[in-house]
Amino acid sequence: MFSNFYKNVFLLLLVMTSFNLAIAKNITNTEDPATGTVKGKVLSSDKQPLTGVTVGLKDTKYLTVTDNNGNFRLKAPAGNYILQLTFIGLSPLEQAVAISAGKTTAVPDILLSDSYAQLQEVVISTAKKNKSVSKESDYIARMPLKNLENPQVYTVIPKELLKEQAVVGYSQALANATGAVSGAKAGNGQNYLILRGFADPGFIRNGLTSPQYTDVDPANLERIEVLKGPSGTLFGSAQISYGGLVNRVTKKPLDGTFANVSYTSGSYSLSRFTADINTPVNKDSSALFRINLASHHEGSFQDYGITQNYFVAPVFTYRINKRLDLLVEGEYYTRKATSTPILTIPATSGIKSLDQLSSSIYKKSFLTNEIAFKGTVTNFNMQLNYKMSDNWTSSTNLASSHTDYDYPFLAATIASDTLLTRAAGKTYYDLNFLELQQNFNGKFFLAGMQHRILVGLDYLQRRHTFYSSRAAYDKFNYRKSSGPYVGIDQFDAAIAKLTYNPSKPNSNIYAAYVSDVIDLTSRLNVMGSLRYDDYVDNGGANYKQGSLSPKLGIVYQLVKSHVSLFGNYMNGFNNVSGFDQNGNAFKPQHANQWEGGVKAEYLDGRLTSTVSYYDIKVENILRKDPGNSAFSIQDGTQRSKGLEAEFIGNPVQGLNIIAGYGLNDSRYVQSNPDIQGHRPALVPNNTLNYWVSYTLYQGAAKGLGIGAGGNYYGQNFFDDANIVNIASVNVLGASVFYNQPKFRISLKADNLTNEKYWVSSTPQMPARVLGSLELKF
Numbered sequence: 001m002f003s004n005f006y007k008n009v010f011l012l013l014l015v016m017t018s019f020n021l022a023i024a025k026n027i028t029n030t031e032d033p034a035t036g037t038v039k040g041k042v043l044s045s046d047k048q049p050l051t052g053v054t055v056g057l058k059d060t061k062y063l064t065v066t067d068n069n070g071n072f073r074l075k076a077p078a079g080n081y082i083l084q085l086t087f088i089g090l091s092p093l094e095q096a097v098a099i100s101a102g103k104t105t106a107v108p109d110i111l112l113s114d115s116y117a118q119l120q121e122v123v124i125s126t127a128k129k130n131k132s133v134s135k136e137s138d139y140i141a142r143m144p145l146k147n148l149e150n151p152q153v154y155t156v157i158p159k160e161l162l163k164e165q166a167v168v169g170y171s172q173a174l175a176n177a178t179g180a181v182s183g184a185k186a187g188n189g190q191n192y193l194i195l196r197g198f199a200d201p202g203f204i205r206n207g208l209t210s211p212q213y214t215d216v217d218p219a220n221l222e223r224i225e226v227l228k229g230p231s232g233t234l235f236g237s238a239q240i241s242y243g244g245l246v247n248r249v250t251k252k253p254l255d256g257t258f259a260n261v262s263y264t265s266g267s268y269s270l271s272r273f274t275a276d277i278n279t280p281v282n283k284d285s286s287a288l289f290r291i292n293l294a295s296h297h298e299g300s301f302q303d304y305g306i307t308q309n310y311f312v313a314p315v316f317t318y319r320i321n322k323r324l325d326l327l328v329e330g331e332y333y334t335r336k337a338t339s340t341p342i343l344t345i346p347a348t349s350g351i352k353s354l355d356q357l358s359s360s361i362y363k364k365s366f367l368t369n370e371i372a373f374k375g376t377v378t379n380f381n382m383q384l385n386y387k388m389s390d391n392w393t394s395s396t397n398l399a400s401s402h403t404d405y406d407y408p409f410l411a412a413t414i415a416s417d418t419l420l421t422r423a424a425g426k427t428y429y430d431l432n433f434l435e436l437q438q439n440f441n442g443k444f445f446l447a448g449m450q451h452r453i454l455v456g457l458d459y460l461q462r463r464h465t466f467y468s469s470r471a472a473y474d475k476f477n478y479r480k481s482s483g484p485y486v487g488i489d490q491f492d493a494a495i496a497k498l499t500y501n502p503s504k505p506n507s508n509i510y511a512a513y514v515s516d517v518i519d520l521t522s523r524l525n526v527m528g529s530l531r532y533d534d535y536v537d538n539g540g541a542n543y544k545q546g547s548l549s550p551k552l553g554i555v556y557q558l559v560k561s562h563v564s565l566f567g568n569y570m571n572g573f574n575n576v577s578g579f580d581q582n583g584n585a586f587k588p589q590h591a592n593q594w595e596g597g598v599k600a601e602y603l604d605g606r607l608t609s610t611v612s613y614y615d616i617k618v619e620n621i622l623r624k625d626p627g628n629s630a631f632s633i634q635d636g637t638q639r640s641k642g643l644e645a646e647f648i649g650n651p652v653q654g655l656n657i658i659a660g661y662g663l664n665d666s667r668y669v670q671s672n673p674d675i676q677g678h679r680p681a682l683v684p685n686n687t688l689n690y691w692v693s694y695t696l697y698q699g700a701a702k703g704l705g706i707g708a709g710g711n712y713y714g715q716n717f718f719d720d721a722n723i724v725n726i727a728s729v730n731v732l733g734a735s736v737f738y739n740q741p742k743f744r745i746s747l748k749a750d751n752l753t754n755e756k757y758w759v760s761s762t763p764q765m766p767a768r769v770l771g772s773l774e775l776k777f
Contacts, residue, residue, distance in 0.1 A: 034077070034078045034101030034102060035075055035076060035077050035078060035099075035101065035102075035284065036075070036076070036077075036078050036099040036100045036101050036102060036103050036104065036105065037073060037074065037075045037076075037099070037103070037104040037105065037284070037285075038073075038074050038076070038083065038097055038099055038104075038105045038106075038107060039071070039072065039073040039074070039104060039105070039106055039107070040055075040071070040072055040106065040107040040108070040109065040110060041066075041069070041070045041071050041072070041109045041110070042055070042066050042070045042072065042085065042109075042110045043070055043109055043110065043111050044111070047111070048070075048741075049066075049068070049069050049070025049071075049741060050066060050070050051066055051067065051068050051069075051070065051741045051776070052065050052066060053065060053066040053070075053072075053085055053086075054085070054086040055072045055074065055083065055084070055085055055086075056074075056083075056084050056086065057074070057076055057081040057082070057083065057084070057097075058081065058082035058083075058084040058094065059082075060076065060081070062074055062075075062076040063255070064254055064255030064256050065254055065255075065256060066256075067256050067257065067258050068258065068741050068742060068776050068777065071256075072255075072256065073255065073256060073285065074255055074285075075255070075284050075285045075286065076099055077099070077322055078099050078100055078101040079098075079099060080096070080097075080098050080099075081096075081097050081098075081099065082094050082095070082096060082097070083095050083096070083097040083107065085110065093110075095107075095110075135147040135154065135156050135608070137154075137156070137225055137249075138207075139206070139207040139225060139247055139249065140152065140154055140225060140227055140247075141234070141454075141515070141517075141527075142207070142234050142439060142441075142454050142456065142515065143441050143452055143453075143454045143515065143517070144441075144452075145452070145517065147599060147601070147608070148555070148557060148561065148562075148563075148564040148599055148601060149517070149525055149555055149564070150553075150555070150566075151527055151553025151554060151555050151566040151567060151568040152227060152228065152229065152231075152553065152568060152570070153227075153228040153229065153595065153597065153610055153612050153614075153644065154225060154226060154227045154228060155176070155177050155178050155225075155226040155228075155646060155660070156223055156224070156225055156226075157173060157174075157176045157177065157223060157224040157225075157226070158222075158223045159221055159222055159223060159251075161176060161658070161691070162218060162221065163744075163746075164693060164705075164707055164735065164737065165691070165707065165709075165733070165735060165748070166264070166735055166737075166746050166747075166748035166770060166772055167218060168218075168264055168266075168270070168272055168296070168770065169215075169218070170191045170215060170216040170217070170218050171183060171184050171191055172750075173218050173221070173224060174191065174193050174202075174224065174226075174246070175689060175711050176224075176658065176660075176689055176691070177193060177195075177224075177226040177246075177660070177689070178226075178644055178645075178646040178660025178661070178662060178689060179195070179196065179228075179642070179644045179660060179661070179662020179663075179664065179687055180193050180194060180195050180226065180662070180687065181193070181194040181682065181683075181684065181687060181713060181759065182194075182759075183682075183759035183760055183762065184215065184759075184762065185760075188213055188214045188215075188373060188375065188405060188407055189214050189215040189307075189335065189337060189340065189373070190212070190213050190214055190215070191212075191215060191216055193226070193246050194243070194682055194683060195226070195228060195241060195243030195244035195245075196228065196229065196242075196243035196244060196614065196616060196640050196642065196664060196666075197243055197616070197638075197640035197642075197664055197666030197680055197683045198241040198242045198243030198244075198640070198680075199241055199243075199682075200240060200241035200243060200244060200245050200246055201239065201241075202216070202245075202246040202248070203239035203240070204235065204239065204240065204245050204246065204247045204248070205247070205248045205250065205379065205381070205399070206247070206248070206249060206250060206381060206383075206399075207247060207397075208381065208397055208399035208435050208437060209236075209238060209239050209399060209401070209433055209435045209460055210248075210379045210381070210399055210401040210433070211239055211401055211403065211431065211433055212333070212377050212379075212401070212403065213375075213377075213403045213405065213429060213431060214333075214335050214373075214375045214377060214403065214405060215309065215335060216248065216333075217294050217296065217309060217311040217333060219274045219276075219292045219293070219294035219311055219313070220250050220251050220276075220292035220311075220313040220315075220331070221248060221249070221250065221251070222249045222250055222251045222252070223249045224246060224247070224248060224249070225246070225247040225249060226244060226245075226246055226247075227244050227245050227246075227247065228243070228244040228612075228614070228644070229243070229244055229568070229570045229572075229593045229595060229614060229616070230242045230243075230244075230570050230571055230572025230573075230591040230592070230593050230616065231244065231245055231570065231572065232531065232533075232549040232571055232572035232573050232591075233513060233515070233529045233530065233531045233549045233550065233551035233570070233571060234513060234515065234529065234531070234551070236458065236460065236509065236511060236531070236533060237533065237547070237549075237572060237573045237574050237575065237588075238460055238462070238509060240572070241572075242572045242591035242593075242616060242618055242640075243616070243640070250313065250315070250329065250331075251276070251290060251292060251313075251315070252290065252315060252317065252327070252329075253278055253288030253289055253290040253315060253316070253317050254278055254288070254290070255280065255285050255288065256278065256280075257278065257279045257280065258276075258277075258278050258776070258777065259275070259276070259277045259278070259776075259777040260275070260276045260277075260774055260775070260776050260777070261273075261274070261275045261276075261774070261775050261777075262274050262275075262744075262772055262773065262774035262775070263772065263773055264770055264771070264772035265770065265771060265772075266748075266768055266769055266770025266771065267767075267768035267769055267770065268298060268299040268300060268301055268765075268768060269297070269298060269299035270297075270298045270299075270768075270770055271296075271297045271298070272294070272295065272296045272297070272298075272772075273293075273294065273295045274292070274293065274294045274295075275291075275292070275293040275294075276290070276291075276292050277290065277291050277292075277293075278290040281316075286318065286319040286320075287316070287317070287318045287319075288316070288317045288318075289314070289315070289316050290314070290315050291312065291313065291314045291315070292311075292312075292313045293311065293312050293313075294309070294310070294311040294312075295309070295310055295311075296308070296309040296310075296311075297309075300338070300365070301363060301765060301766050301768075302363050302364060302365040302763070303363060303364055303365055303482055304338055304365045304367060304368050304369050305337075305338045305340070305365055305369070306337065306338050306369050306372075307335070307336075307337040307338070308335070308336045308337065309333070309334065309335045309336075309337075310333070310334050311331070311332070311333045311334075312331075312332050313329070313330065313331045313332075314329065314330055315327070315328070315329035315330075316328045316329070322387075323386060323387040323388075324384070324385070324386050324387070325384075325385045326382075326383070326384055326385075327381070327382065327383040327384075327385075328381070328382050329380075329381045329382075330378070330379060330380045330381075331377070331378070331379040331380075332376070332377070332378055333376065333377040333378075334375070334376045334377075335373065335374070335375050335376075335405075336372055336373070336374050337372060337373050338365070338367065338368075338369050338371065338372055338373070339367060339371050339372060339373045339407060339408060339409045339410070340365070340762065341365055341366050341367060341409075341410065341411070341412050341761075342409060342411040342412065342761065343412050343413075343414070343761035343762075344411065344412070344413045344414070344761075345413075345414045345718060345719070345724050345761075346413065346414075346415070347719075347721060347723050348415075349414045349415060349416055349417075350416060350417055351414055351417070351724055352723065352724060352725060353724065353725040353726075353727065354718060354724065354725070354726050354727070354758050355725075355727055356417075357414065358756050358763075360478055360479050361478055361763075362756055362763045363763075364478070364482045365482070366410060366412045366420070366422060366478075366482060366483055367409075367410045367486060368485060368486055368487065370486075370487050370488040370491070371408050371409070371410065371486065371488065371491055372408070373405065373406070373407045373408075374405060374406050374407075375403065375404065375405025375406070375407070376403070376404060376405070377401070377402070377403045378400075378401070378402045378403075379399070379400070379401050379402075380398075380399070380400040380401075381397070381398065381399050381400075382397070382398045383395065383396070383397050383398075384396040384397075391442055391443050391444060392440065392441070392442040393440070393441045393442070394438070394439070394440055395438070395439045395440075395441070396437075396438050397435075397436070397437040397438070397439070398434075398435070398436055398437075399433070399434070399435040399437075400432075400433070400434050400435075401431075401432070401433040401434075402431070402432050402433075403429065403430075403431045404428075404429060404430045404431070405428070405429050406426070406428055407426065407427040407428070407429075408424075408425070408426045408491060408495070409424075409425055409426070409427065409470075410422050410423070410424055410425075410473065410486065410491075411423045411425060411470060414478070415475070417479075418477045418478065418479050419475060419476075419477065419478070420475065420476060420477075420478035420483070421472065421474070421475040422472075422473045422474050422475070422483065423470045423471060423472050423473055424470065424471060424473040424486075424491060424494040424495050425468065425469055425470025425471065425495065425498070426468070426469065426470075426495050426498065427466075427467070427468040428465075428466070428467050428468070428500075429464070429465075429466050430464065430465040430466075431462075431463075431464050431466075432461075432462070432463040432464070433460065433461065433462055433463075434460070434461040435458070435459065435460045435461075436458070436459045437456065437457070437458045437459070438456060438457045438458075439454060439455070439456045440454070440455045440456070441453070441454055449518055449519055449520060450518070450519040451516055451517070451518055451519075452516070452517040452519075453514070453515065453516045453517075454513070454514065454515040454516075454529075455513075455514050456512065456513045456514070457511070457512050458509070458510075458511040458512070458513070459508070459509070459510055459511075460508070460509040460511075461507075461508050461509075462505070462506060462507045462508075462509075463504075463506050464503075464504060464505050464506065464539075465502060465503075465504050466502065466503045466504075466505070467500040467501065467502040467503065468500070469495075469498040469499060469500050469501075470498070471494065471495070471497075471498055473486075473494050503539075504539055505537075505539035505541075506537075506538040506539045507535065507536060507537045507538060507539065508535075508536045508538065509533055509534070509535050509536070510533075510534040510536075511531060511532065511533045511534070512531070512532055513529065513530065513531035513532075514529065514530055515527065515528070515529035515530075515551070516528050516529070522560070523556060523557040523558075523560055524554075524555070524556050524557075525554075525555050526552075526553065526554050526555075527551070527552065527553035527554070527555075527568075528550075528551075528552055529550065529551035529552070530548065530549070530550050530551070531548070531549040531550075532546065532547070532548055532549075533546065533547050533549065533573070534546050535547070535575045537575075537577060541577035541578070543577050543585070545575045545576075545577075545588055547573045547575070547588040547590075549571045549572070549573055550569070550571055551568070551569065551570050551571060552568065552569040553566065553567065553568040553569075554566065554567050554568075558598075561601070562600060562601055562602060563598065563599070563600045564598065564599045564600075565596075565597075565598055566596065566597060566598070566599060566612075567594075567595065567596040567597075568593070568594075568595050568596075569592070569593065569594055570592075570593045570595070571590065571591065571592055571593075572590070572591040572593075573588045573589060573590050573591070574588065574589045575588050575589075576588060576589050576620065576622065576634070578622075578632065580625070580631055580632065580633055580634065581625060581628055581630075581631040586620070586622065586632075586634050587620050587634065588620065589618065589619070589620045589621060590618070590619055590620060591616055591617070591618040591619075592616070592617055592619075593614055593615065593616045593617075594614070594615050595612055595613065595614040595615070596612065596613060597610065597611050597612025597613060598610070598611055598612075603649075603650075603651070606649060606650040606651065607647075607648075607649040607650070607651060608647075608648050608649070609645070609646060609647045609648070610644070610645070610646045611643075611644070611645045611646075612643070612644055612645075613641075613642070613643050614640075614641060614642060614644070615639075615640075615641040616639070616640045616641065617637065617638075617639050618637060618638040618639075618640075619636075619637050620634050620635075620636070621634070621635075621636030621637060621638060621670075621671070622634055622636060623635070623636040623670070623671050623672050624672050635670060636668075636670050636671050637668075637669040637670040637671075638666070638667070638668050638669060638671070638680075639666070639667050639669050640664065640665070640666035640667075641664075641665055641666075642662060642663045642664035642665055642666075643661075643662070643663040644660070644661070644662050644663075645660070645661045646659070646660045646661075647659045647660075653697055654694050654695045654696065654697050654705075655692075655693075655694050656691075656692070656693045656694075657691075657692050658689070658690065658691045658692075658709070659688075659689070659690045659691075660687075660688070660689045660690070661686075661687070661688050662686070662687040662688075663685065663686055664683060664684070664685060664686075664687075665685065666679055666680055666683050667679060668680070668720070674720075674721050675720040675721055675722075678717075678720060678721060678722040679716070679717060679722060680720055681716070681717055681718060681719050681720050681760075682716055682717070682718075682726075682759070682760055683716055683717075684713050684714035684715060684716040684728070685714045685715070685716075686712070686713075686714035686728075687711070687712065687713055687714065688711065688712040689709070689710075689711050689712075690709045690710060690711075691707060691708070691709030692707065692708060692709060693705060693706065693707030693708075693735075694706060694707075695739075703738055703739045703740050704736075704737075704738050705736070705737050705738075705739070706734070706735070706736050706737075707734065707735045707736075707737075708732070708733070708734040708735075709732075709733060709734075710730060710731050710732040710733055711730070711731050712728070712729070712730045712731075713728060713729055713731075713757075714728045715727060715728045718758075718760070718761070726758055727757075729755050729757040730753075730755070731750075731751055731753075731755055731757065731764075732751070732752040732753055733748065733749060733750045733751065733752060734748070734749050734752060735747065735748040735749070741776065742775070742776055743773065743774060743775050743776060744772075744773075744774040744776070745771075745772070745773055745774075746771065746772050746774075747769070747770075747771045748769070748770050748771070748772075749767070749768070749769050750765060750767065750768050750769075750770075751764075751765060751766055751767045751768065752767060753767070754766050754767040
């Protein structure tokens, strides 16, 4: 019954899209109000143009930012407004303005006091990190909800922080997440983040499923949102982890014209070019276009290794009328890179710690540049937002993602203290995702209480083709050499006789969800959410499975608008195929989290902190049947509990602080004998991330700044059996930068103390230095 109902979701979403477009045409033709334009210039107290000031019409969605000459231009329906100039950390500056139909209203130059000018310097140079203090997001709860009202814990990593840290790789950006470990998979370079004991692949983009089975270029990131805990109720189960999820939020067009071009060069032949170009498409700026470009070339600290990435991300928005907005965006990413080694260390090897291997294999790749990974990723998103009334909105979303890659590899196995064996193989992936999602958001009063409600329908289609095979190639003493050179001819000969058995896992997921936030009092609100998923596997397993996923939360503002006590119950799930030896079908796997804590915001939002304790229990995990190892039973459990604390602040102008700590105890409670009671691989007990910066905002050297910080990862294990130890490490970095309205210069040093450390089987970058120059037009 449920399956037949939800199969109509796809058709319903198409109908909603057509309906909204029809409304758009009707409104455009008959109801579009007369519009006008307001323009002006923002100057500092010493009459210097201020760049990047947010200028908007209060209590509306119309906003822009000043260009490099301090100018702004804003189009809106005719009427009387309050023009608002906003800076993080201070009260907005406001003045009345009247917009006349068909006319351009020029306001006198706006001079900001010293305090505002000083703040601008902070925002442009180091204190752009302050934007991470402002945590409000429509994606996290799929509705507008302030941080102090939200019972869920999350971290926001803004693009300003990434620029300050001179980030050139996505894993570097993810290292700013509290209580987490970032890394990239061997082979395809796919990024992941370990959250609360579980690895999340980071497949959510702008709130929708957009898997990227290779590296991600950070060039078009507006911010990264890291949600904590199982979030199946609003995001489903297909592409997220029980520990949380990572949502990549991309840059959108802004009103105005600007272009930023940067070049970065550094150790190991790093050469990176990026461009960010924004422009109106028509005279009234109702249509806007923005494009981000990147070219990334880099060598390796190992004996072999070359990476060549190209990236382009155009995005177009069209304000059809005062009620309807259209957004269309795309991404194209291509990667060619030396296939990074896959390293296996079996229990029989006698290796107890990766420190035993560092001196011998840290800088050895055990392959050559002729054996290269080649892959492309294409993402396409479309969003249609319709304001149905003052209290109700509709959002129709489409996301399409395609990844294909060809991955030849040499897999290395440490067989003993001296012997390494290699296998030659090849993997091919062709992955296609299509998601259609319809959301309705509304607010209303019932029995004197405000309700903020979300009702949504979701359809996700997955179509994959996959094959992989390998065969033994050679063996040698890795203490003495990197092995015989393997060129493409030798490699092709080695895999010529391999046989492949293509796998084509295909599935459809039909879902519906609802979420309601009720304000019981001005300080107390409760959240209730529920999702139903109908999973239909059309691949080899050919099965159907349904699952309910609830979410509950409560928030009490102990000090109104400053301190909140919160608690949540959250659920995540995964579909499981197969049967036990008695023919009983397996049930969905479920994770349930209980969490409580406190959130605080002070100094007009310039200081924020979150402290919470969580407990996650995963049930219905498959393990080998003790009575018949050919079958599985479904009584496995895993437990992950811990404490997280985050502080972000701008206590005085120019000084910015970010600090996060995570304490985690994760165990396989009921599992196979070799791992029962053990910690999952790659999950440290303690993590710490920190960054402190200071910028001069007055005097001859204003715009000059310095930042320093790092990451501490506690001891963890290479394997679930906890045989091979990975030592704790503290990795330090520092940057110096000089930011001006027309240019920015920065110098960054990574891994200052030249630590030799590992994330999983991948040796990490030793000390390196890079410098960048950005020109602003």
